[in-house]
Amino acid sequence: MDDAAVARNVERIALPAVVLSLAVVVALLAVPLDAARDSGVVGAAGAVAVFGASSIPAKHPAVGAADPALFQAFVTLGNCAATLACALLEARRRSELGRLAPTRWGGGGAALLTATQRCAWPAIRRLGAAVGPGVWCGVGMATSFAWGVGVFGEEPREPLASLGVAALVVGVAGVAAAQAAADAAATRAGEAGVELVAAPDGDDVGLVAEEAPPDVAPSAGVAGGLGLALLTGLCDGSLMAPFRAFEAAGPAAATSYLVSFAAALPVVAVPAAAAAWRRGGAASTDAKRAGVACGALWAVGNFCSVHATAGLGQAVGFPLTQVCVLVSAMFGILFFGELADARARALFVAAAATVLAGAACLGAGQRPPR
Numbered sequence: 001m002d003d004a005a006v007a008r009n010v011e012r013i014a015l016p017a018v019v020l021s022l023a024v025v026v027a028l029l030a031v032p033l034d035a036a037r038d039s040g041v042v043g044a045a046g047a048v049a050v051f052g053a054s055s056i057p058a059k060h061p062a063v064g065a066a067d068p069a070l071f072q073a074f075v076t077l078g079n080c081a082a083t084l085a086c087a088l089l090e091a092r093r094r095s096e097l098g099r100l101a102p103t104r105w106g107g108g109g110a111a112l113l114t115a116t117q118r119c120a121w122p123a124i125r126r127l128g129a130a131v132g133p134g135v136w137c138g139v140g141m142a143t144s145f146a147w148g149v150g151v152f153g154e155e156p157r158e159p160l161a162s163l164g165v166a167a168l169v170v171g172v173a174g175v176a177a178a179q180a181a182a183d184a185a186a187t188r189a190g191e192a193g194v195e196l197v198a199a200p201d202g203d204d205v206g207l208v209a210e211e212a213p214p215d216v217a218p219s220a221g222v223a224g225g226l227g228l229a230l231l232t233g234l235c236d237g238s239l240m241a242p243f244r245a246f247e248a249a250g251p252a253a254a255t256s257y258l259v260s261f262a263a264a265l266p267v268v269a270v271p272a273a274a275a276a277w278r279r280g281g282a283a284s285t286d287a288k289r290a291g292v293a294c295g296a297l298w299a300v301g302n303f304c305s306v307h308a309t310a311g312l313g314q315a316v317g318f319p320l321t322q323v324c325v326l327v328s329a330m331f332g333i334l335f336f337g338e339l340a341d342a343r344a345r346a347l348f349v350a351a352a353a354t355v356l357a358g359a360a361c362l363g364a365g366q367r368p369p370r
Contacts (some may be wrong), residue, residue: 001337003061004308007286009335010060011178014293017053021300022243024050025086028307029093040311044320047304052327054297057290059336066291067281072117073273074288078295079302080262086303087258096253106244112242113267119232126225133325134176135226138169139233141319147241148315152248160365165319167358174351175325182344234241240309240318247310258306262299323359326352 024046031039063071091097123132145165148154246257283291301324306319329348332338339345 006336007060007062010056010290013053013056013331013335017050017056017297018293021050021297025089025300026305028304029089033094036311038083038311040086040317040322043304043307043309043311044317045304047308048323048327049299050297050304051301051321051324053331054294055299055328056298056331057293060286060290062284062286062312063290065083066283066287067240067254067276068147068270070274070281070283071287071291073269073276073284074291075295075298076265076269078292078297079299080265080295081292082296082299082304083258083262086300087255087262088107088341090258090303091253094254096255099253100251100256100259101250102263103252103256103260104248105242106257106262106325108204108245109239109244109257109261109263110264110267112239112263113265116232116235116239119235122326123225123228123232127229132229132232133226134173135181135229136233136236137325139230139235141165141168141172141322143234143237144240144318145315147238147244148313148318151241152244152314154313154315156313157365158363161316162365164358164360164362165208166363167354167361168319168322169358171351171353171355171358172322172325174347174354175329178331178339178344178348178351181347182339182341185344201362237318240305240314241307243309254310316365318360320362326355 024042027042028039028046031042042363058071065115088097091100120136123136126132127135142165145161149156243257246252247254301321305318305321308321311317328350329339333345334346339348
């Protein structure tokens with residue numbers, strides 16, 4: 001698919017994705033305050049849909065020509081603005097506007113997101129855009145489950161919950177394997193080219209364009225890449241831990257966490273963007289718009305994840321949000337000609353069935369968090 005066709009598809013899908021995110025926010029705000037489990041279910045479903053769409057704006061060809069640090073700065077701008085808007089709407093609903101106060105836990109969440117991104121970029125360069133996310137998503141789900149059960153005392157129904165997490169890990173690895181098979185088929189056909197690289201965060205924080213390596217050679221640092229992917233997964237799976245710790249700390253306004261999270265993000269993004277500007281980095285208007293859209297969509301997905309974690313617990317809520325990899329892959333297949341190889345699509349179908357089965361088991365094994 002040529003760049004003009006990709007740009008048209010991005011522009012065609014971006015507006016419905018934004019409308020979807022607004023509808024999800026409205027749905028969450030409409031859930032009664034005393035219906036925590038309902039809020040968790042709506043939050044998990046919303047996170048799957050919005051996270052799955054959050055990478056679409058960054059598929060725009062203009063992103064490939066943009067300086068990554070400048071692009072990330074506009075991702076952060078969109079993230080901060082949308083997070084603050086969601087937090088203030090939630091605070092108004094809870095009558096907490098007068099009780100908002102900074103909390104170190106919001107800064108901890110922002111630091112974990114930054115660490116996730118910083119580890120993810122070099123991991124993808126060493127392992128590729130299919131294998132890297134497949135490794136860290138699996139590690140992240142297992143890490144989040146361990147936080148919920150081992151640290152925060154959540155008690156999901158066993159063995160359903162553990163079986164669900166295991167199936168999700170295997171299914172996400174299968175999705176990554178399908179992408180790797182498609183890339184290998186394209187390489188054999190002489191069609192390998194520029195490939196979009198996803199940042200995690202729950203998982204599609206933003207994207208940058210990287211040259212797709214025809215294969216992964218030992219000299220590329222596979223061992224180092226695996227180590228970085230492991231660190232990415234550990235940070236990604238811990239992303240909701242500061243929120244759970246904030247909840248456990250006391251009677252502070254619940255929305256103070258999101259406000260503090262949004263305020264802390266620019267601390268890292270602004271210096272990196274300033275350095276890029278000084279060395280002559282640039283980003284077109286289309287790339288800037290794509291960055292803001294990616295960040296805003298991710299922020300809505302994170303808002304949903306907070307509700308999923310609060311209502312379903314970290315052991316269940318966060319892993320359920322990772323079903324977003326199926327939504328993202330389906331957008332790639334339907335609109336961007338991805339996974340064109342028949343073998344890769346068959347593997348994807350099997351992996352998708354495994355992910356859905358895992359999500360069903362995990363949902364059946366959920367108990368309200370303490």
